[in-house]
Amino acid sequence: MRDSLIAAAFQLFLERGYEQTTVDDIVTLAGVGRRSFFRYFPSKEDVVFPDHEQCLDDMTRFLAASADSDDPMARVCGAARLVMRMYAENPTFSVQRYRLTREVAGLRAYELSVVWRYEKTLGDYLRARWSDRRDGTLRANVAAAAVVAAHNHALRHWLRSGGEGEPLEEVDRALEFVRATWSPDAPAGADAPADGDEDVVVVITRRSTPMWRVVREVESSLGES
Amino acid sequence: MRDSLIAAAFQLFLERGYEQTTVDDIVTLAGVGRRSFFRYFPSKEDVVFPDHEQCLDDMTRFLAASADSDDPMARVCGAARLVMRMYAENPTFSVQRYRLTREVAGLRAYELSVVWRYEKTLGDYLRARWSDRRDGTLRANVAAAAVVAAHNHALRHWLRSGGEGEPLEEVDRALEFVRATWSPDAPAGADAPADGDEDVVVVITRRSTPMWRVVREVESSLGES
Structure with missing residues (x-):
C-alpha cells in the first residue's frame, strides 16, 4: 500500500x-x-522523500555499532555512503525526485531540513568520539559538514547526469577527499583497510622549522602506525 | 519605518x-x-531576519572585489566574518531571535535556506577561483560548507551564552581552523598578512615515499612562496 x-x-x-x-x-x-x-x-x-527516515535510522544504528578502534572519519564516511546507496537503489525515482525538488521551493526547504538531520547525526557521533580533544566540537561540526558536502557533491553530479555512471564510486572518491583531510593516518574506507604502505602521512610544520626537525616529524608519524 | x-x-x-x-x-x-x-x-x-539580504549583498560584493593574489580560503573566511559582524552589532536582538528560531519550526526552515544561500555564495567564489584544479569543484563545495560550519559553530556558541564574550574573536579562531586546513601556505587572516616565517607548511606524503623525496617536497613547498 x-x-x-x-x-x-x-x-x-x-x-x-x-x-x-x-x-x-x-x-x-x-x-x-x-x-x-x-x-x-x-x-x-x-x-x-519516503526513505529518509529509514535511512536516518540505519545511519544512527551504523554509527552506534562503531568500535573505539574504528577511525571516526572513516566511520562517518561509511555512514554517508548509506545515503548514496539509498539513492542508487532506484535511479529513475531519484532523478525524477531531483527534478521535482529543483522546481518546488517547499520541497527544497524540506530537503534542506533532511540534510541538516544527516549532518547533525554525523556531528553527534564525531563530537562524542572527539570529546577529549580541545578542539573536538569545532572539528566535529566542520568535519560533519564537509562529509555532507562531499556526499552531496557526488549525489548532485550523478543526479544531474540523469543517473548515469557509478554513484557509489563517485561518492567514495568525494568522501576520500574529506577523510584524507582529517584522518590521514587511518586506513582508506570504513570496511576495507588499505595496505599500510599506501597510507598518507600529513606533517604540518612552520616555514621557520629547520629541515632536520621536519624529517624527524615525518619519521615519528611513520612510527605511529 | x-x-x-x-x-x-x-x-x-x-x-x-x-x-x-x-x-x-x-x-x-x-x-x-x-x-x-x-x-x-x-x-x-x-x-x-531583516538583515540577511543586505549581508548577502555585502558578501557578494566583498568576494567580487577579491584580487587574484588573494588567498581564496582567507577571502571566504573574511566573507563569513561579515555575517558574524552583523550578528555582533546587535547582541540583544540576535539572542532574542536565536531563542525564537529554536521554538518555531518555520523559522528554522527559513534559517536553513539563508545558510544555504551563504554557502552557495562562498562556493560560487571558490569554484571560480579553483576552476583550473582537477578537484576544484569538490574542493570548493567542501571548503564552503566547512567555512559555514565553523562560522555557525562560533555563532551558536556565542548566542547560547546569551551574547557574552567576543564573537569576532571566537569566529576568527573557528575560521582559522578551516583556513589552515586548506590554505596552509596563505597568510592568516584576509586583511592581516602574518609574518612569512610563521606560515604553516603541510606536507602530504605516502608511507612508502623515501625520505629524500619528502625532504625535496618540503623544500619545493618552501620555495613556492
Missing part, C-alpha cells in the same frame, strides 16, 4: 505538477482512503 | 509568541498600514 501510494503520487506529480496535486488525488488514483495516506506519510511533502 | 516595524514585530513575538502574532498586529502596534509592511518584508518570516 505504501509503495502504491508513492507510485500514484509520483505519477500525478509528473503529470500535473506537485502543487496541483492534492492528497485526495493521490488516494483516489491509488484506490485507498485518506487515512491510509496519513498512516504512512505525515504530509504531502513526506511522500516525496 | 522599517526599524519600527521590526521593533513592533519583536515586541509582539516575545509577548505572545511568533505564531500568535499576525502582520495586522504588527502594523497596528507600529501605527502604519499593511502595505508599508509588505513594502519592506515579503512575509512575516522576513521580518525575523
Whole structure:
C-alpha cells in the first residue's frame, strides 16, 4: 500500500505538477482512503522523500555499532555512503525526485531540513568520539559538514547526469577527499583497510622549522602506525 | 519605518509568541498600514531576519572585489566574518531571535535556506577561483560548507551564552581552523598578512615515499612562496 501510494503520487506529480496535486488525488488514483495516506506519510511533502527516515535510522544504528578502534572519519564516511546507496537503489525515482525538488521551493526547504538531520547525526557521533580533544566540537561540526558536502557533491553530479555512471564510486572518491583531510593516518574506507604502505602521512610544520626537525616529524608519524 | 516595524514585530513575538502574532498586529502596534509592511518584508518570516539580504549583498560584493593574489580560503573566511559582524552589532536582538528560531519550526526552515544561500555564495567564489584544479569543484563545495560550519559553530556558541564574550574573536579562531586546513601556505587572516616565517607548511606524503623525496617536497613547498 505504501509503495502504491508513492507510485500514484509520483505519477500525478509528473503529470500535473506537485502543487496541483492534492492528497485526495493521490488516494483516489491509488484506490485507498485518506487515512491510509496519513498512516504512512505525515504530509504531502513526506511522500516525496519516503526513505529518509529509514535511512536516518540505519545511519544512527551504523554509527552506534562503531568500535573505539574504528577511525571516526572513516566511520562517518561509511555512514554517508548509506545515503548514496539509498539513492542508487532506484535511479529513475531519484532523478525524477531531483527534478521535482529543483522546481518546488517547499520541497527544497524540506530537503534542506533532511540534510541538516544527516549532518547533525554525523556531528553527534564525531563530537562524542572527539570529546577529549580541545578542539573536538569545532572539528566535529566542520568535519560533519564537509562529509555532507562531499556526499552531496557526488549525489548532485550523478543526479544531474540523469543517473548515469557509478554513484557509489563517485561518492567514495568525494568522501576520500574529506577523510584524507582529517584522518590521514587511518586506513582508506570504513570496511576495507588499505595496505599500510599506501597510507598518507600529513606533517604540518612552520616555514621557520629547520629541515632536520621536519624529517624527524615525518619519521615519528611513520612510527605511529 | 522599517526599524519600527521590526521593533513592533519583536515586541509582539516575545509577548505572545511568533505564531500568535499576525502582520495586522504588527502594523497596528507600529501605527502604519499593511502595505508599508509588505513594502519592506515579503512575509512575516522576513521580518525575523531583516538583515540577511543586505549581508548577502555585502558578501557578494566583498568576494567580487577579491584580487587574484588573494588567498581564496582567507577571502571566504573574511566573507563569513561579515555575517558574524552583523550578528555582533546587535547582541540583544540576535539572542532574542536565536531563542525564537529554536521554538518555531518555520523559522528554522527559513534559517536553513539563508545558510544555504551563504554557502552557495562562498562556493560560487571558490569554484571560480579553483576552476583550473582537477578537484576544484569538490574542493570548493567542501571548503564552503566547512567555512559555514565553523562560522555557525562560533555563532551558536556565542548566542547560547546569551551574547557574552567576543564573537569576532571566537569566529576568527573557528575560521582559522578551516583556513589552515586548506590554505596552509596563505597568510592568516584576509586583511592581516602574518609574518612569512610563521606560515604553516603541510606536507602530504605516502608511507612508502623515501625520505629524500619528502625532504625535496618540503623544500619545493618552501620555495613556492
